[in-house]
Amino acid sequence: xxxxxxxxxxxxxxxxxxxxxxNVGPRTFRDLVNYFGGARAALAALPGLARRxxxxxxxxxxxxxxxxxxxxxxxxxxxxxxxxxEPDYPVRLQMIxxxxxxxxxxxxxxxxxxxxxxxxxxxxxxxxxxxxxxxxAREVGEHGxxxxxxxxxxxxxxxxxxxxxxxxxxxxxGGHERIYPAEHTELLETMLAEGAAVxxxxxxxxxxxxxxxxxxRLISGLSVGVVIVEAARRSGxxxxxxxxxxxxxxxxxxxxxxxDPRAEGTNGLLKQGATLVTEAADVIAVLEPILGRxxxxxxxxxxxxxxxxxxxxxxxxxRGRIVGLLGPTPVAIDDLVRLSQTSxxxxxxxxxxxxxxxxxxxxxxxxxxxx
Amino acid sequence: xxxxxxxxxxxxxxxxxxxxxxNVGPRTFRDLVNYFGGARAALAALPGLARRxxxxxxxxxxxxxxxxxxxxxxxxxxxxxxxxxEPDYPVRLQMIxxxxxxxxxxxxxxxxxxxxxxxxxxxxxxxxxxxxxxxxAREVGEHGxxxxxxxxxxxxxxxxxxxxxxxxxxxxxGGHERIYPAEHTELLETMLAEGAAVxxxxxxxxxxxxxxxxxxRLISGLSVGVVIVEAARRSGxxxxxxxxxxxxxxxxxxxxxxxDPRAEGTNGLLKQGATLVTEAADVIAVLEPILGRxxxxxxxxxxxxxxxxxxxxxxxxxRGRIVGLLGPTPVAIDDLVRLSQTSxxxxxxxxxxxxxxxxxxxxxxxxxxxx
Numbered sequence: 001x002x003x004x005x006x007x008x009x010x011x012x013x014x015x016x017x018x019x020x021x022x023n024v025g026p027r028t029f030r031d032l033v034n035y036f037g038g039a040r041a042a043l044a045a046l047p048g049l050a051r052r053x054x055x056x057x058x059x060x061x062x063x064x065x066x067x068x069x070x071x072x073x074x075x076x077x078x079x080x081x082x083x084x085x086e087p088d089y090p091v092r093l094q095m096i097x098x099x100x101x102x103x104x105x106x107x108x109x110x111x112x113x114x115x116x117x118x119x120x121x122x123x124x125x126x127x128x129x130x131x132x133x134x135x136x137a138r139e140v141g142e143h144g145x146x147x148x149x150x151x152x153x154x155x156x157x158x159x160x161x162x163x164x165x166x167x168x169x170x171x172x173x174g175g176h177e178r179i180y181p182a183e184h185t186e187l188l189e190t191m192l193a194e195g196a197a198v199x200x201x202x203x204x205x206x207x208x209x210x211x212x213x214x215x216x217r218l219i220s221g222l223s224v225g226v227v228i229v230e231a232a233r234r235s236g237x238x239x240x241x242x243x244x245x246x247x248x249x250x251x252x253x254x255x256x257x258x259x260d261p262r263a264e265g266t267n268g269l270l271k272q273g274a275t276l277v278t279e280a281a282d283v284i285a286v287l288e289p290i291l292g293r294x295x296x297x298x299x300x301x302x303x304x305x306x307x308x309x310x311x312x313x314x315x316x317x318x319r320g321r322i323v324g325l326l327g328p329t330p331v332a333i334d335d336l337v338r339l340s341q342t343s344x345x346x347x348x349x350x351x352x353x354x355x356x357x358x359x360x361x362x363x364x365x366x367x368x369x370x371x
Numbered sequence: 372x373x374x375x376x377x378x379x380x381x382x383x384x385x386x387x388x389x390x391x392x393x394n395v396g397p398r399t400f401r402d403l404v405n406y407f408g409g410a411r412a413a414l415a416a417l418p419g420l421a422r423r424x425x426x427x428x429x430x431x432x433x434x435x436x437x438x439x440x441x442x443x444x445x446x447x448x449x450x451x452x453x454x455x456x457e458p459d460y461p462v463r464l465q466m467i468x469x470x471x472x473x474x475x476x477x478x479x480x481x482x483x484x485x486x487x488x489x490x491x492x493x494x495x496x497x498x499x500x501x502x503x504x505x506x507x508a509r510e511v512g513e514h515g516x517x518x519x520x521x522x523x524x525x526x527x528x529x530x531x532x533x534x535x536x537x538x539x540x541x542x543x544x545g546g547h548e549r550i551y552p553a554e555h556t557e558l559l560e561t562m563l564a565e566g567a568a569v570x571x572x573x574x575x576x577x578x579x580x581x582x583x584x585x586x587x588r589l590i591s592g593l594s595v596g597v598v599i600v601e602a603a604r605r606s607g608x609x610x611x612x613x614x615x616x617x618x619x620x621x622x623x624x625x626x627x628x629x630x631d632p633r634a635e636g637t638n639g640l641l642k643q644g645a646t647l648v649t650e651a652a653d654v655i656a657v658l659e660p661i662l663g664r665x666x667x668x669x670x671x672x673x674x675x676x677x678x679x680x681x682x683x684x685x686x687x688x689x690r691g692r693i694v695g696l697l698g699p700t701p702v703a704i705d706d707l708v709r710l711s712q713t714s715x716x717x718x719x720x721x722x723x724x725x726x727x728x729x730x731x732x733x734x735x736x737x738x739x740x741x742x
Contacts (some may be wrong), residue, residue: 128630255626255638258649259499267626267649270641278629278638 007083012102013067014039015083019101020062020070020202021046023358026098031352033101046356052319053350053357073203079106079176088112096221096247100200106176107196111146111167115291117283118148118219118244120237121155121229121254122262129155129230129262132254134162136227139280141166145287146195148223150215151184155229155237160191169222172199173215174207198222216240217247224287225250227277231265238265241274246364250286252277314346314353322350323370326360330367378454383473384438385410386454390472391433391441391573392417394729397469402723404472417727423690424721424728444574450477450547459483467592467618471571477547478567482517482538486662488654489519489590489615491608492526492600492625493633500526500601500633503625505533507598510651512537516658517566519594521586522555526600526608531562540593543570544586545578569593587611588618595658596621598648602636609636612645617735621657623648685717685724693721694741697731701738 007015018039019029024046032042043061050059074081081102082088090112093099105112119137121129133155137147141163149156151170160168168191172179176199179185188197200218201211216239220226226244228251231237244251253274256263270276275286314322321340325331337347351368354360361369378386389410390400395417403413414432421430445452452473453459461483464470476483490508492500504526508518512534520527522541531539539562543550547570550556559568571589572582587610591597597615599622602608615622624645627634641647646657685693692711696702708718722739725731732740 128628132629254629255634255641255647256628257499257631257634258503258625260628263626263628264649267647270626270647271649271653276626276638276641278635278642282642 006086011039012081012083013064013071014043015102016067016070016081017062017064018043020067022059022061023050023356026100026200027362028352028355029101031348035349035352049353049356051357052314053353053355053359054323055357055359059356059358070203074104074176077106077176077203079104079203080109081105082109090116090222092116092224093218093221096217098217099221100218102200104176104199104201104203105196106198107169107192108167108194109196111169111194111196112198112222114144114146114167115287116146116148116169116223117287118223118226118240119155119159119229120149120152120219120226120240121231122235122237123152123154123156124232124262125154125158125230126260126262129254129256130158133158133229136229136254136277136280136283137162137168138166140283141168143280143284145224148219150212150219150236151180151188151197153181153184157184157187159229160187160195163195164190165194168195170195170197171215171218171222172197172201172207173211175199175201175203175205177203178206180207212236213239217243220244220247220249223249224290225252225283227252227254227283228266228269228274229254230256230262231269232261233264233268235265238269241269250275250290252283252286254278314342314350318342318346319350319353322347323354326354326368326370328369330361330363330369333366333368336368377457382410383452383454384435384442385414386473387438387441387452388433388435389414391438393430393432394421394727397471397571398733399723399726400472402719406720406723420724420727422728423685424724424726424730425694426728426730430727430729441574445475445547448477448547448574450475450574451480452476453480461487461593463487463595464589464592467588469588470592471589473571475547475570475572475574476567477569478540478563479538479565480567482540482565482567483569483593485515485517485538486658487517487519487540487594488658489594489597489611490526490530490600491520491523491590491597491611492602493606493608494523494525494527495603495633496525496529496601497631497633500625500627501529504529504600507600507625507648507651507654508533508539509537511654512539514651514655516595519590521583521590521607522551522559522568524552524555528555528558530600531558531566534566535561536565539566541566541568542586542589542593543568543572543578544582546570546572546574546576548574549577551578583607584610588614591615591618591620594620595661596623596654598623598625598654599637599640599645600625601627601633602640603632604635604639606636609640612640621646621661623654623657625649685713685721689713689717690721690724693718694725697725697739697741699740701732701734701740704737704739707739 036042084101088109117140137159141147147163147168149159220243228237241251251274253266253269254277337344361371407413455472459480488511508530512518518534518539520530591614599608599612612622622645624637624640625648708715732742
């Protein structure tokens with residue numbers, strides 16, 4: 001993946017096909033492209049990988065016509081696909097481990113270049129929470145930050161509305177043609193004048209419950225810091241806060257009464273060391289020095305990458321040994337290398353095959369398990 | 372001042388006379404007793420000190436009959452005077468720089484021996500604040516801590532009421548015969564069954580505004596930790612929090628909405644590093660290890676003390692040089708010693724004279740100025 005080089009139309013089509021194919025997520029995409037030297041070669045290799053990985057049936061590869069149709073539909077809707085490594089790709093998002101290879105952007109690309117602050121919180125927000133979110137979004141926005149949120153009811157919508165003029169970004173859990181909640185369609189349209197909407201999902205993707213946590217990593221990944229305004233004990237905003245911490249982003253929380261269930265989550269974050277926010281200055285004072293320092297390194301060490309084409313394919317015995325070491329309990333990839341007495345490259349290849357075959361689950365911290 | 376030795380009745384009378392005399396505060400009391408070897412000798416020396424210090428008129432020395440009358444009235448009211456250094460004197464309070472030489476106690480002396488937690492906050496408390504203070508006081512009290520507060524309306528009264536059964540202590544800003552606010556007289560009587568009321572002021576002392584901050588150092592001084600439940604930006608509870616910090620006590624604060632003015636003070640304390648409290652366990656988790664370690668040293672280094680009788684009295688030239696260096700701007704005692712080219716003992720003596728003459732003000736951090 002080149003730095004700051006634009007993909008050709010053909011390459012963009014190949015990238016879209018690869019990321020829209022079964023069992024290819026952002027991490028696998030990166031492994032495949034690095035491994036095979038490009039998306040086209042990776043696409044060609046998918047059937048073989050799936051077979052060697054022991055797929056139960058044929059894994060669906062996105063046909064060129066389908067990807068071309070999505071690109072056409074996107075263009076018609078004013079959606080642009082920005083590829084990881086291209087100059088328009090948001091620079092902080094690029095640093096996260098599972099950055100989407102293609103980001104579908106509607107609205108102003110330029111707003112994604114600004115330093116961004118996420119403001120998120122309960123859908124079931126209190127009047128005070130909404131008022132505070134508005135004040136914070138307006139003041140942080142006026143200070144030059146773009147405001148990122150999730151377009152949800154309550155705190156998210158309040159943050160977007162208060163930063164319409166300064167620039168605000170909605171990160172969608174579904175595709176650009178399936179705005180959720182539908183009642184915020186008009187709000188979203190208004191946002192596009194100075195802001196943007198982004199999605200990693202197919203244009204017509206209807207968001208399901210599990211797409212929201214996945215989306216939340218983009219909210220934090222785009223941002224220098226994340227402010228949680230109101231959050232109950234087990235809420236999606238707390239997932240965003242956790243992901244922000246894992247991504248090395250600043251986590252801020254707004255305090256509330258211990259008797260208010262909507263403050264349980266934020267007070268909990270404060271106990272865990274989040275920065276307490278009662279006014280915009282609290283956020284700005286922490287973030288400005290960070291921006292002054294330029295981009296930080298990611299909090300997690302990047303995993304070891306395969307950088308060239310495969311020197312030799314795994315033999316049946318090697319593959320068997322590695323698969324034999326795997327089970328439903330997550331194990332460390334490092335341990336697999338040691339215990340299988342093969343090379344990191346061989347282990348990585350076998351894991352890639354299993355993944356494409358839909359048999360592998362990746363967990364945090366370099367752990368994998370069989371599905 | 373002996374450790375754990377009881378004063379004779381005569382000594383107690385002398386102590387009471389000395390602390391009730393003009394211009395003798397707790398620090399001066401200690402200096403005088405150390406300097407002259409006892410309260411009686413100090414009383415005899417007061418007129419000379421005041422004269423040499425340049426008093427404008429005669430400083431009032433508490434006559435023996437007045438002190439005897441206060442002791443009699445106290446006994447009639449069930450109030451006991453406990454002297455610094457006696458076995459019944461609260462052990463943590465003894466460690467503060469300006470511990471009262473005599474503490475007038477009504478109720479159960481034993482409760483003062485328990486580990487104590489102060490719970491304080493706004494008089495103008497919200498219903499939620501009152502409810503939370505009650506819950507916290509009850510749970511911390513049931514865990515074995517005595518609950519200290521200031522008998523004020525709002526949070527203080529809620530904390531006392533919720534810990535009547537486990538033991539609660541009111542620290543009065545006035546004397547035992549002038550309960551403030553008067554409407555809490557009955558509450559106070561109820562508290563005495565398992566708890567206590569303490570005061571350093573004369574029995575009939577009507578509390579004035581400036582007596583409350585002074586009283587607050589006793590609330591924190593008695594306690595291992597201080598919890599501020601609700602506090603506006605400039606409130607007495609914040610003074611208690613500051614004093615607690617200076618005394619090396621743990622400071623806890625209860626969070627609240629940034630839009631609630633009653634949470635401005637507590638949120639501010641949290642920003643400054645106070646421990647966030649949403650439940651009793653937050654307080655107990657911090658305090659139990661401290662109790663396990665036994666008593667801490669005071670946070671501030673004790674000032675250098677004069678321990679023997681004076682080797683020689685200051686000469687007129689020495690006194691003149693030291694007074695000449697003083698003015699309305701606070702200066703460090705160390706600088707006075709250096710610039711006057713006298714000894715620390717001489718400087719200390721001259722300052723004591725000025726103090727007894729009512730001409731000296733002591734500030735924090737070893738600074739003094741002329742009044």
